[in-house]
Amino acid sequence: MLIALRPTEQTxxxxxxxxxxxxxTNFPPGVVNIILGDGPECGHAIVVHAHIDKVPCTSSVEDENEYSIRLSNNQIDSNTEQGSQILDFIESDYKFGDKLECGGERVDNKDYFIKATIFSDVKDDMQITREEISGPVMSVLKYDSYEEVIKRANDTTFGLDAGVITRDSKFERNDY
Known part of the structure; x- marks a missing residue:
């Protein structure tokens, strides 16, 4: 496997x-590759390259829309709305015992800008815990041990971001 990273040209x-x-760290040479250059030019080359299997993007909405269209050979339905999918996701789990702390609704009634949403009392088997939500939604799960945190982290296929908040100093920094 090869890993290619293309940072923004500004930073x-x-x-x-x-x-x-x-x-x-003596990582094998050639496994991690850094590609520097102009976003649109480099991004296009990466997206259309025959030997690149996966392209995760964190960039502007315009760039990601363009990449998505290129990757799908223009088969994207222009009527697709992600906002309604996020709200459906929020509403589907809210019925099963988790607690909505804040958000969970549109910012206004005309667009699908979703308020930052936080759920607590979330269980490991809930959809909101198991699947990726491409929106401003956070689930808070309690844990009893460091091992439990590691087990949970390794039991999901998603996770762009995660954090551990603790008062126990032995868990604050661990080099696992």
């Missing part, structure tokens, strides 16, 4: 620093 130094750290 490439952090990724170059990470590359130096990767090299220091």
């Amino acid at each position: 490439p130094l952090s990724v170059l620093y990470c590359a130096a750290l990767i090299k220091e």
Whole structure:
């Protein structure tokens, strides 16, 4: 497997620093590759390259829409709305015992800008825990041990972001 990282052209130094750290760990040479350059030009080359299997994007909405259209050979339904999918996701789990702390609705009634949403009392088997929601939704799960946190983290296929909040100093920093 090869990994290619293309940082934004405005702030490439952090990724170059990470590359130096990767090299220091004796990671096999050539596995992690840094691609520097103009976003649209590099992005296009990456998206259409025959030997690149997956392209996760974190960029502007315009760029991601363009990449999605290229990858789908223009088969995207222009009537697709992600906002309604996010609200359906929120409403489907809200019925099963979790607690809505805030948000969970549109910012206004004409668009699908969703208010930041936080759920507590979430269980491991709930859809909101198991599946990716591409929207401003956070689930809060309690844990009893560090091992439980690791087991949960390894039992999901998604997770762009996660954090552990604790008062126990032995869990604050761990090099696992």
